[in-house]
Every structure is written in C-alpha cells, then in structure tokens.
Amino acid sequence: AQKITQTQPGMFVQEKEAVTLDCTYDTSDQSYGLFWYKQPSSGEMIFLIYQGSYDEQNATEGRYSLNFQKARKSANLVISASQLGDSAMYFCAMREVRGNQFYFGTGTSLTVIP
Amino acid sequence: NAGVTQTPKFQVLKTGQSMTLQCAQDMNHNSMYWYRQDPGMGLRLIYYSASEGTTDKGEVPNGYNVSRLNKREFSLRLESAAPSQTSVYFCASSETWAEQFFGPGTRLTVL
Numbered sequence: 001a002q003k004i005t006q007t008q009p010g011m012f013v014q015e016k017e018a019v020t021l022d023c024t025y026d027t028s029d030q031s032y033g034l035f036w037y038k039q040p041s042s043g044e045m046i047f048l049i050y051q052g053s054y055d056e057q058n059a060t061e062g063r064y065s066l067n068f069q070k071a072r073k074s075a076n077l078v079i080s081a082s083q084l085g086d087s088a089m090y091f092c093a094m095r096e097v098r099g100n101q102f103y104f105g106t107g108t109s110l111t112v113i114p
Numbered sequence: 115n116a117g118v119t120q121t122p123k124f125q126v127l128k129t130g131q132s133m134t135l136q137c138a139q140d141m142n143h144n145s146m147y148w149y150r151q152d153p154g155m156g157l158r159l160i161y162y163s164a165s166e167g168t169t170d171k172g173e174v175p176n177g178y179n180v181s182r183l184n185k186r187e188f189s190l191r192l193e194s195a196a197p198s199q200t201s202v203y204f205c206a207s208s209e210t211w212a213e214q215f216f217g218p219g220t221r222l223t224v225l
Contacts, residue, residue: 035213035214037216043202043218043219044216044218044219045204045206045214045216047213047214047215050212050213091156091157093214100145100162100164100170101159101162101172102147102159102206102208102214103159104149104156104157104158105156106154106155106156107156
C-alpha cells in the first residue's frame, strides 16, 4: 500500500488566490511527522513545512499552512496569495518514529497563472 | 556552510560501466539517504544510513551499493550500470525528527 498519496498530478491557480494541495497518508504508528517540499524547475528540493502527529495546532510558515486532519489521515498544503514563483512540483512526505525512512508521494505540479 | 554537496552534477555512462556518486554534508547530521527520482514516480529511497557505520536498504536497492565512509560522507556505487538506472539521484541528510536537507542532484544517463 502507498504510504503517501497525492491525487492531483497537476493544479492551476490564479495569481494572488489560495490553493490547496492534497495529501493522504497511511500509517499505523501513533508518532510520525509530515513534511512538504517544493521542487522548482531548477531541480532542488526545498523544505516548506513540518507537522508532528502530536501537534494540535496546524503548522504555518509564512504563506504556507498545513491542514492536518488526523482522523482522516490527511495533511493538505494550503498556499495563500499565490505568486508566480510558486509554480513548481510539490511533494508530501512522512517519517514514522520506528524507522529512519521518509516516504514521498508522487507530487503535484502547480502552475500559477498571471 | 555548504549543506549537502553531491558530485558529479551530470554523468553519462555506457551500459556495464561502474561509477560512484559522492555525497557530503557539513551539518553534523546522523542520517543520510540516497534517492532516485524518475518522472511520475516521485522520490524513491535506494539506501539510507541512520548513523555512521550502518546502512539499510530502501525501496529500490537492487543494482546499487553504498558506503558510509564517516559521519560526513555517504557514497552510492553502481557496479554495472543499466539503462534502467537513468535517473536523477538525490542525496539527503537529516537529524532525528527533523526535515531532510537535499543536495542539488546528479543527472545520470546510461546509454
């Protein structure tokens, strides 16, 4: 079974609008971490935001927030006030406490339209 | 503070040739990782090293070997390259319960 599922291969958003990128995860652990990374066309992987499974508040970092719904096992990334520079691939990832492995989804390609 | 560095940036091999991808980090992280990224597949873990002196297989280890030379360095070796190993390879490092930091990637083509 897939540990991380990203069901949106491609998304479009108008500049200055908000967009939500979906991510669901699968784990039987009680303790785990959820991460989002951005990969622009230049290829580097950029860490955006982290949510711990025991964190009660949704994580926020500037224009990024993570909508964490533990019962639904979802960890959606919300980007507010989209900018042209947000056009990139976005990857959701999870790390379980039992191991050192990170599990990545297949990514969502976001295009911001002027 | 360079973060995670990888060499080379680009490489072209012929089928059957061998090569080693080098990775080094200067953040004193315990864990290091090697991934490959193929179109539509996201990142798939090849091998990882939780600490100096230990290595473990990831999701797609066949055709690869690794060496954790010391705390800083983690190399990936292709003994006999195959066209199926054409990919972009990323090295990453992390501290316990923190995000991974990635290197810039190596684009490998096997003809």
